[in-house]
Structure formats: structure tokens, C-alpha cells
Amino acid sequence: MSEAAAIPAAMREQRLHPWSWLFVLLQQLKQFLLPLIVLVVFGGRDGERDVYENLATLVVMAILVGVSLVRYLTYRYRIGADGLSIRSGLLSRNRREIPFARIHNVVVHQSLLHRIFGVAELRLESAGGARPEAQMRVLRLDQALALEQLVRQRGQATPEQAAEVSDSTTLLTLPPGEIVRLGLISNRGMIAMAATAGAAYQMFPQKMVANAIEDYGQQVFGYASRLHMGWMSGLITAASLLVWAIALLRVLSIALAALQYHGFRLSESQRRLTVERGLLARVRTSAARRRIQSWTLREGVLHRWFNRRSLNIDTAVVESRGEHRKSIRELVPLATPDTCDALVRHVLPGVQWPPTHWHAVPIRHWWRLCLWPAFWLALIAAALWPLAGQSALLVLLWLPWSAFKAHRQVRRMGWSVDARLVAVRGGWWTRWWRFAEIDKLQALRLSRSPLDRRCGTASLLLDTAGAFGDGPRLKLRLVPLEQARALHAQLSLTLARRRLRW
Missing domain, CATH: 1.10.3350 (HP0242-like fold)
Structure with missing residues (x-):
């Protein structure tokens, strides 16, 4: 028996789907498609240089096709016992080893064209990387799903968890009525x-x-x-x-x-959460429960009218530009408050949510939230004074609304810390709650601005691996100084004694 025949089929080096080069080519053309259409339709072609322009277009197309074919022919991957090995490159050759245990998120993406050809794009993401560890364009759909299942089984924290075999459990679906509400609420x-x-x-x-x-x-x-x-x-x-x-x-x-969100389904299998959604383009993305770093609940005015909220999560994966819609950040696009709270308690067993007690921010500090609006309004009024004269003072009529808004926001602000969880809430027009397990905290920072020193307060910033993003920060603001120092000392001691859980 030859040496190649003795290697199991799953352990041998494999190529991507034969049509992979076509999808790589389409991805490259997508960047130039709209400018090319505009040039053809609105360009000032005089008929004398058509031959040269057509020749240049053919040369560029030939180069793109050649690059796509080379990428397909030089890309190899092999599934090992503990990870994935990927070889790529022609002149500059690369070999990448990706342990299953280091993979945080798995994304299986199918556009309409993918579904026609029966293929899918697979993305494997790890913590802190601006790009996916592996982006396979494209695999057969059954191969992509099999590799996703393999990551689930071999990427567990312990051998006991890896040995668990359980069917997928549906945690949440979005019926048509909920999708209609989501469309009405969103912009x-x-x-x-x-x-x-x-x-x-x-x-x-x-x-x-x-x-x-x-x-x-x-x-x-x-x-x-x-x-x-x-x-x-x-x-x-x-x-x-x-x-x-x-x-x-x-x-x-x-x-x-x-x-x-057509066909939205949130499911759980082998301690891993999976989200599937999409009508024309289907996205299937999953992440281990232990990889969740922080949580964010949101509730706008229209949410409150429909008695709904949304629930987002942060993992330690840095999203590349244009890929945020394929991630698992949006765990619950829309659901009732009770459903969101029950889901949090299910994924974080033993955690008290919502907290039984919130520490309120002293209401006397409301004026600090309207200092910046007052500064900008005064600046705008001063800029308009040479043009409008005394009419420029009408801009200052916005000050009462800013004061009212600041007063309402301070009344909503609060924080809670217990043995398992640290939580912050805020907002008024759009309300939010952000929380994380204490074992997921990476750093603490106690800071005091000149106003804090004047008013005897401090701010405590808590960082997790998923602290980036455009959402609210896990920050305790306007806390009395002695209380902030005591809380900082308590959390510092707790973090020193506990192990960081990824």
C-alpha cells in the first residue's frame, strides 16, 4: 500500500470547489463594477480609441481571471486532529496552522449565486484578528457544514465537553409578524x-x-x-x-x-449558539457560549410601543469592514423583554438578571450632561451673530430641552455589581443595558476629570476583549469618589484571584 493511500481521506490535502476561482473573480470585480458601468454609460468616448480601450479592458479581465485561477490552484487545506492547516501562495508561499480550540466564530455564508451552485463561503474567526483566520471561497455546502460541525466537536474547552452529543435546540425564531414589527421599528x-x-x-x-x-x-x-x-x-x-x-x-x-431576517433561527448545540437568517442570501454563523464577552440590550421609543427589545453580544473577534452583517453580534433582533431576560439567564446559568438592585447616580449631577450642548449652542449663536444679530439668540431656546434631556438621562443611569456580573444602564429616549461577567473583565481604570475632582466623583471603566464597537461602553460614571475607590479595590482583588475566561 502506498503512503498516500495509507493516509485517511479526511487528513489529506484538499482543494476548494472547482468553481472557487469564479467566486474570487466576482469578488474582485465587485469593487470595479459600478465605476465601470458609469464609465461605459456616461464616459466621453469619441469612437477613435474604442479599440485600445477594449483591449485594455480585456487585458485587465485576463489578469483578474489569471489571479483567480492561481489562487484556486495554489490553495490547499488539510483537516488534522487538533486543527486546520492551510497552504497558499505561488511566489510567496504561506502555511497557516489554525487550532480548533482557538476558533471563536464560524460563519457559513450563501449568496443567491452560492445557492444556485450549491456551494458556500466558510469563514473561521479567532480573537483579535482584523481578518478571518481562514476564508474559504468556496466549498460544497455539505463540506462547509461538515467542517463547521467538526469545529464544534473539537473546539470545546474540555474533552468531556467535546464528548457531549446533543441535538440542536431552537431558542428563538422570528415569525412573519415579528419581522413586520422589526421593519416598522427599524429605520x-x-x-x-x-x-x-x-x-x-x-x-x-x-x-x-x-x-x-x-x-x-x-x-x-x-x-x-x-x-x-x-x-x-x-x-x-x-x-x-x-x-x-x-x-x-x-x-x-x-x-x-x-x-x-427571513427564516431567522437561534439554536444551541454542544454549548454553541448558531444564528441562521436570510431570504436570498443565507448566513449561518456560530460562536461558543464561553466566547461571549459582553451583552447589550437596547430599547428605543418604537420598541417600547411594541413592548420589544433587541439583544446584541460582543465576542473577541475584530470585524473587518463590510463583514459586520455576517457576524453573530445580533443575537436577538426583536423579542419581548421577558424573552430577552430569559435567554440571558439560559446562556448564563446562575446569573441574576435583571439585577435586583441598581445603584442610582446622584440626580444633582444632571447639569454636567448638558455642558457640551450649552457650549456648542453658545458657539453657534456667536457665529451667527454677525449675520442675524439678536435673532441668533433664538438658538439658545434649545437649552431647556437639553436640560430636560440631561435630567431624564441621569434619572435612568445606574450600575450594579455582584459576585458574577457587572452591569451599567443609561439612556432615556433610547434606553440601553450593558453587562458582562466579572471573569471576562481584562482591565479596570479609575479616572477623574477636573469636573470629577470639583464634584467629588469618579468614573470606572471596565474593559473586556469585546470592548470595541459602536455601542455604549461598560463605564460607571458620576460615582461618588469613596464608593468608586472601594469598588475599584474590590474588583481588582477579584480579578487577581480569578482566572480570565475566554
């Missing part, structure tokens, strides 16, 4: 329209955009003037148009929510 339609308008302004010639706006504006005002409407009729018409615009934006938001 996806407005964001999509703004992004489309910005892209059109950047793509098309500026003169063409300005002329189009001017022409349509003249047509609308001309049509309105021919109707000879009074001021009341004009006001009713404008209000009706505004209502129709808002309704259309909400319909668009519902459609976008359906595309993104």
Missing part, C-alpha cells in the same frame, strides 16, 4: 434611501444630478401653482405627501427586514 428604509441618494450623487456627474433636481422641482411647483390651492389646501397636501413618504419608507423597511 432600514430611510438608511437605504439615503445610501442610494449618496451613491447616485457620487456616481453620476454632479451637473446631471443638479439639473435633474431642478427640473423635477420646477415640474412639481408648476403643477401645484396651476391647481390654485389655498394655504390650507397646500398644507394638507404637503402633510399627505409626508405621510405617504413615511409609509413608503416603512414598507421598504419591512421588505429589507424580510430579506435579511
